[in-house]
Amino acid sequence: MTESVKGKVVIVTGSGRGIGAGIASDLASKGAKLVIADVNGDAARTVASAIVAEGGEAHAAHADVSDRASVRALIAETVSRFGRLDVMFNNAGISQTCPFLDVTEEDFNRIMTINGLGVLIGTQEAAKQMIAQGGGGKIINTASIAGKQGYPLFAHYCASKFAVVAITQAAARALAEHKITVNCFGPGVVATELWQQLDREFMEHGLTARPEQAINEFAQSILLGRVSLPKDITGVTTFLASPASDYITGQTVMVDGGMVLI
Secondary structure, three states: OOOOOOOOOEEEOOOOOHHHHHHHHHHOOOEEEEEEOOOOHHHHHHHHHHHHEEEEEEEEEEOOOOOHHHHHHHHHHHHHHHHHEEEEEEOOOOOOOOOOOHHOHHHHHHHHHHHHHHHHHHHHHHHHHHHHHHOOOEEEEEOHHHHHHOOOOHHHHHHHHHHHHHHHHHHHHHHHOEEEEEEEEEEEOOOHHHHHHHHHHHHOOOOEEEEEEHHHHHHHOOOOOOOOOHHHHHHHHHHHHHHOOOOOOOEEEEEEEOOOEE
């Protein structure tokens, strides 16, 4: 890239696997200093170790994004180790396959707490650190095609991702005066452990009869003709973390192979 992320201190939550691990690995390969944050500490350490083995710089940390004290501790640990925080990826999230009429209050609250409240807390606490240290910063949130359209088997997940888009726009307006940009990106169908979970849930609900049927059927509307991999996402995420995106804020960049056209 013309404008580099080299030397930038970056937290990626939920980076013990999937898209988050891909985001972190790509940034580390370009010289960023990564904090691999995950509620699964062992998974975080595995990803961090792999980055270090490849010559990158990474530190593993445990974090529960729905708990403000945990997020504050994560940021304090980051600053203690690397001196500052330049980029915050609020990526951690969960999903669940559930027919619309069967979604319970417990289902809704669990997903909204992690996916919605977690992004609010992560954005607030990262912004406080960036304001205190001066010089601006970048906050990047993981949205989804489900943040632009409602799907009947994922109503509560969609609600949480619409919330991510709304929080991103509100934060962009609130933090611009501090030279902090806030954007999100919207993946579509990504072949990760999360979709393996959803695939199992489709079968448990009797919605599909065989493994991978769900992901293959859901992916039929992708204009580019295939499901994505984390490496399809990282061009956009590294761009958003770099100075090349300094004049972009409040936006949702869709990285979905052409599933949602907005």
